[in-house]
Amino acid sequence: MNLARSSSLRQLAPLVLHPPSTSRPAAIGHLRFFTQHPATHLLALPSARPQLPFLYPPSCRGSGGGGRRKAGEWRMQRLLTTAQKAYFRNQFALAGKIIVYTALFGISGMVLFWAINEERAERRYPSPPEWPLGHRAMYHSAKVHEEPEAFARGVVDWILTGNMYQVLAQWLEDPAGEGRGLLPRDEARERHDGDDANDADDERLRSVLIAAGAAAAQGAWRPQASFAIGYDVGGKSEAWRRGYYETLMGAGRGAENLDGFVRDDTRQIVFPPEMMIGPSNPDPRPCPPDAFTAPLEEHCSPAFEPASFWYAKILTTRGFGPRQRVLAALAYADWLDFKQQHDAATEVHRCALAIAAAAAAAAAGHEPGRAGAGAVVVDVTTGVIGPEAAAAAGVTANVLLASTALATHHARTGDVSAALAIYLSVLRARRALPAVPPPAPSPSATRSAAPSRPPGRDAGMFTPVLTALGTLFTPAAYPAAPPSGDQPAWRTPASICHEAAVMAHIGEVLFARSSRADGLTWTREAVDVAEAQLDHYQRQRLRQHQPQHQPHPADPDPDHVPDPDGNVPERCSDCLDVALDNWRQMVALLLRDQRARERERERAHHPPGPAAAAADAAPPSSSSSTSWSPRLWRSTTTSTAVPAWDDAAVDWEAEMTAVEQRARRIQSQLGHLRPSSKKGAAWLGSIFF
Numbered sequence: 001m002n003l004a005r006s007s008s009l010r011q012l013a014p015l016v017l018h019p020p021s022t023s024r025p026a027a028i029g030h031l032r033f034f035t036q037h038p039a040t041h042l043l044a045l046p047s048a049r050p051q052l053p054f055l056y057p058p059s060c061r062g063s064g065g066g067g068r069r070k071a072g073e074w075r076m077q078r079l080l081t082t083a084q085k086a087y088f089r090n091q092f093a094l095a096g097k098i099i100v101y102t103a104l105f106g107i108s109g110m111v112l113f114w115a116i117n118e119e120r121a122e123r124r125y126p127s128p129p130e131w132p133l134g135h136r137a138m139y140h141s142a143k144v145h146e147e148p149e150a151f152a153r154g155v156v157d158w159i160l161t162g163n164m165y166q167v168l169a170q171w172l173e174d175p176a177g178e179g180r181g182l183l184p185r186d187e188a189r190e191r192h193d194g195d196d197a198n199d200a201d202d203e204r205l206r207s208v209l210i211a212a213g214a215a216a217a218q219g220a221w222r223p224q225a226s227f228a229i230g231y232d233v234g235g236k237s238e239a240w241r242r243g244y245y246e247t248l249m250g251a252g253r254g255a256e257n258l259d260g261f262v263r264d265d266t267r268q269i270v271f272p273p274e275m276m277i278g279p280s281n282p283d284p285r286p287c288p289p290d291a292f293t294a295p296l297e298e299h300c301s302p303a304f305e306p307a308s309f310w311y312a313k314i315l316t317t318r319g320f321g322p323r324q325r326v327l328a329a330l331a332y333a334d335w336l337d338f339k340q341q342h343d344a345a346t347e348v349h350r351c352a353l354a355i356a357a358a359a360a361a362a363a364a365g366h367e368p369g370r371a372g373a374g375a376v377v378v379d380v381t382t383g384v385i386g387p388e389a390a391a392a393a394g395v396t397a398n399v400l401l402a403s404t405a406l407a408t409h410h411a412r413t414g415d416v417s418a419a420l421a422i423y424l425s426v427l428r429a430r431r432a433l434p435a436v437p438p439p440a441p442s443p444s445a446t447r448s449a450a451p452s453r454p455p456g457r458d459a460g461m462f463t464p465v466l467t468a469l470g471t472l473f474t475p476a477a478y479p480a481a482p483p484s485g486d487q488p489a490w491r492t493p494a495s496i497c498h499e500a501a502v503m504a505h506i507g508e509v510l511f512a513r514s515s516r517a518d519g520l521t522w523t524r525e526a527v528d529v530a531e532a533q534l535d536h537y538q539r540q541r542l543r544q545h546q547p548q549h550q551p552h553p554a555d556p557d558p559d560h561v562p563d564p565d566g567n568v569p570e571r572c573s574d575c576l577d578v579a580l581d582n583w584r585q586m587v588a589l590l591l592r593d594q595r596a597r598e599r600e601r602e603r604a605h606h607p608p609g610p611a612a613a614a615a616d617a618a619p620p621s622s623s624s625s626t627s628w629s630p631r632l633w634r635s636t637t638t639s640t641a642v643p644a645w646d647d648a649a650v651d652w653e654a655e656m657t658a659v660e661q662r663a664r665r666i667q668s669q670l671g672h673l674r675p676s677s678k679k680g681a682a683w684l685g686s687i688f689f
Contacts, residue, residue: 118136121141125144126478126479130237130240131240132178135171138164138168138171139246142165143250145164159303161250162251163254166304182231182232184230185229185231185232204351206316212332213309215344216335217306217308221280221302224306228309228310228312228313228316230313231318233317234318241319248317249314252314252335255307255310256338258304259306259307261304262276262300265299265300266295267295269295271287272285275287275295276295278297280297307332311329314328315328315332322484322485322486323482323484326398329348330349330401330402332348333409337409342413350380352402353383353402356399357380360396363486377395377399382421384425385429398485400498403426404423407419411505416509419509423509424506430502433491437490497533497575498571500533503525504579506519520590523582523583526575527583530579534576580662590650591656594652
C-alpha cells in the first residue's frame with residue numbers, strides 16, 4: 001500500500017511541486033497569453049501564426065500584482081483593434097446613410113413644397129402651357145408679388161416685381177429662346193399686305209405715340225427711349241400671345257411705379273430719385289437708418305425703361321386683339337394724365353377710340369366708323385356715339401369702354417360740356433342695346449373648353465373630398481380666350497351696372513354745373529338701378545342654391561339673366577358704393593349751404609357785434625375748403641359765388657338721415673357680396689371725390 005501511495009505521489013509530484021508563476025495576479029486567476037504555451041502544449045503542432053511581442057493585446061495593468069509595471073518593462077499597446085475598426089466602420093456607414101437619407105427627404109420636401117405652391121399659383125394665374133418651366137415660375141412669382149398681401153408691410157415691392165416682368169419680357173423676346181421666329185414690326189410689315197383692322201403701323205398712331213412719349217419724358221433726369229416698335233406675334237398661339245401681353249402690361253405697371261428710379265452702377269442697387277446726391281437734386285432725402293448709403297449722381301443711371309416704352313410696344317405689336325390694345329391705350333392715357341400731360345392723353349384716348357371703331361367695322365364688314373345703313377358709330381374726334389348706332393348693331397363693348405374713358409378724362413380736366421355730351425350718348429346707346437345676344441363665333445375662333453367629366457356615382461359625404469383630390473391631381477386647363485370686344489354689344493347684367501355707373505357720373509357733372517336738382521336726381525336713380533340689379537342677383541343666387549328648385553331644362557326661367565362677364569356682383573357693388581358716397585356728399589354740401597343761408601337770415605334780423613363782423617370779413621382758409629370740385633366751379637361759372645338752389649322747403653337734415661339709413665341697409669348686402677379684401681372700385685371711381 002505504501003508502494004502504491006509513493007507511486008501516486010511520484011506521478012503527482014510534477015504537478016504539485018511546480019512553482020506558481022509570480023507574474024500572474026492572484027485575483028485574476030490563471031490567465032494565459034496567446035504567445036506563451038504551457039508544457040502540456042509543447043508536443044502540439046506549431047501554430048501558423050508567428051508569436052511576436054507586438055501582437056500582445058493591450059493591457060491596462062502592469063505585470064506586478066499591485067497593478068504597476070516593473071521598472072524597465074515596456075509593452076506595446078494597439079490603438080484600434082480589429083473589433084473596434086469594424087465597429088467604427090459600421091458607425092460611419094450608418095451616419096452616412098442617415099445624412100444621405102435626410103438630405104434626400106429634405107430636398108424632396110422642398111421640391112414638393114415648391115411644386116404645390118407652383119400648382120396653386122398656376123390655378124390662380126394660369127400661364128401658357130408651351131412656356132418653359134422657368135418662364136412659368138417667373139410669371140407666377142411676378143403675379144404673386146404684385147399683390148400687397150405677399151409682403152409683411154402690405155406694400156408692393158415694385159423694384160422686385162417690375163424687374164421680374166422686365167426680365168420675363170426679355171426672355172420671351174430672346175431670338176435664341178422663346179422669341180425664336182419673332183420679327184420686328186417693320187420687317188413683318190413687308191411680308192404682309194397691311195390689310196388688318198389692328199394695323200399698328202398707322203402713321204397717325206405712330207406720331208401720336210412718339211409725341212406722347214416725348215411729353216411724358218419732360219422733366220426727366222436722363223430721358224430714355226420712350227418709343228419702341230413691337231414684334232409680329234401672329235405666328236404664336238393665342239395662349240402665348242396672351243401671356244406675352246400680360247407680361248408687357250405688368251412691365252408697364254412696374255415702370256409707372258418706378259418712374260425716375262436710378263441704379264447705382266458701382267453697387268447695382270436701385271434708389272428713389274429723391275435720394276440721389278448730385279447737382280440735379282440739391283436737397284436729397286436722407287436714407288433710412290437700415291438702408292444703404294445714398295448714391296452719387298455720377299455713378300447712377302436710369303434703373304428701368306419708362307412706362308411709355310412698354311405701352312408703345314404693346315400698341316405697335318401685330319397680333320394682339322382689339323380689347324388688349326384698347327386697354328393698353330387707356331392705361332397709357334391714364335399715365336399721361338398723372339404726368340399732367342392732358343393734351344397727349346386726349347390724343348391717346350382718341351387713338352383707343354379709333355382702334356375700337358376700326359375693329360368693330362372690320363368685324364361687321366362695314367366701312368370704318370360706320371354701322372349698317374350708313375349709321376355713324378362714333379365720332380373719333382368728339383367721342384360721341386351716334387344715335388342710331390346701337391339700333392344698327394354697330395356699338396361694341398370696346399367703343400362703349402373707350403367713349404366712357406374719354407368722357408371721364410374730359411370731366412377731370414375741366415371740359416365738362418364735352419364730358420356730358422359723351423356720357424349722354426353712352427347712356428343712350430346702352431339703353432338701346434338689344435336684349436338678344438349676337439350669334440356665337442365659330443368653334444374654330446375660340447378654344448374649346450375642357451371636356452366635362454362623365455357623371456358617376458354619388459359618394460355622399462365623401463364627394464367634396466374626392467372632388468378635391470381629383471382636382472389636385474388633374475392639371476389645370478388654360479382658360480379660354482376672353483371676348484375680343486369687337487362684336488355687337490347686347491344688354492347684360494354687367495351692362496346694367498355700367499349704365500348705373502354712367503348715370504352716377506352724369507349726376508356728378510350736372511351737380512358741378514350748378515344743376516344741383518338734376519344732379520341729385522340722377523344720382524338717386526343710379527343708386528336705385530344698382531340696388532335693384534344687386535337684389536335681383538342675390539335672389540337669383542338664392543334660388544340656384546335651393547335643392548328643391550330644379551326646373552326642367554326645356555322650361556325657360558323668366559328671371560334667369562346670363563352672366564357672360566362673371567363679375568356682376570362686384571361691379572354693382574362698386575357702382576352702388578360710389579353712387580351712395582356721391583349722394584351723401586351732395587346732401588352734405590346742400591345741408592351746409594342751407595345752414596349758411598339760415599345764419600345769414602339770422603344776422604339780417606340780429607346784426608352781429610364788431611368781433612363777429614371781423615371774423616366774417618376774414619378770408620376763408622384754404623385748408624378748410626369744402627368745395628369738392630373747385631376746378632369745375634371756376635370753369636363753369638363766371639361768378640365767384642355758387643348759385644343757390646331754391647330749397648327752402650327741403651329738409652336736408654332729414655334727407656341726410658335717410659341717406660345714412662339706406663347706406664346701412666345696403667351695407668349688409670355689400671358685406672355678403674363684396675370680397676373680404678376690399679380694395680375699392682378698380683374699374684369705377686368717382687370723378688371728382
